[in-house]
Amino acid sequence: MDLENKEEIVVEETATETTEVAAAEETSEERPRRRGRGRKQKIETTEEKPQSEWVERVVQISRVTKVVKGGKKLSFRAIVIVGNKKGQVGVGCAKAAEVIIAIQKAIADGRKNLINVPIFKTTIPHPITGRSGAGSVMLKPASQGTGIIAGGAVRLVLELAGIENILAKSLGSKAPLNAANATLEALKALTPFKEVAEKRGLTMAELLN
Numbered sequence: 001m002d003l004e005n006k007e008e009i010v011v012e013e014t015a016t017e018t019t020e021v022a023a024a025e026e027t028s029e030e031r032p033r034r035r036g037r038g039r040k041q042k043i044e045t046t047e048e049k050p051q052s053e054w055v056e057r058v059v060q061i062s063r064v065t066k067v068v069k070g071g072k073k074l075s076f077r078a079i080v081i082v083g084n085k086k087g088q089v090g091v092g093c094a095k096a097a098e099v100i101i102a103i104q105k106a107i108a109d110g111r112k113n114l115i116n117v118p119i120f121k122t123t124i125p126h127p128i129t130g131r132s133g134a135g136s137v138m139l140k141p142a143s144q145g146t147g148i149i150a151g152g153a154v155r156l157v158l159e160l161a162g163i164e165n166i167l168a169k170s171l172g173s174k175a176p177l178n179a180a181n182a183t184l185e186a187l188k189a190l191t192p193f194k195e196v197a198e199k200r201g202l203t204m205a206e207l208l209n
Helices: 003-037 099-112 152-161 176-188 193-200 204-208
Strands: 055-068 071-083 088-096 128-132 135-141 166-172
Touching: 055 099, 055 152, 055 176, 071 099, 071 152, 071 176, 088 099, 088 152, 088 176, 128 176, 135 176, 152 166, 152 176, 166 176, 193 204
Parallel strands: none
Antiparallel strands: 055 071, 071 088, 128 135, 135 166
């Protein structure tokens, strides 16, 4: 064979090899695209959960030891105040072998014992005193801008009830559970101005004037 013919054959073989490689590359690039065409991309959507209007505050967690047959049984007692800052509040108390379970049980107990608080212009309608056990709490209405003048469990109960201006004084026992229950009893015994006006046969304007 002549040299010219050999060169032509070599050139043809290299050309065919390059075309085959290019075709293989094109098919390899097209294959994943074709596979992906039929599939739908999953779009992850993160929906924000609505926040609950109820607020829980832990007042006290104490260790309780009970003497039983065979030794001592250790448990925890939790006192929790539950409220929505819109006129509803409750106090819960529960015991359990673990702190988290005790708090959960106390929250459930507080929601079962909710009361409605009559609020008049960010304060209470009239002075009142509540008692629970050896403790008592005195509440007095206050003018706008006074704030909550109270401390301890009494302050937490008034805050979660939605009262913004009030004067309070804890008398007798200073135990958190007694103070919280005494405050709850005082708020429960409040009489709204509307009921007083209906009993006296007056309008709200006449009663307030």
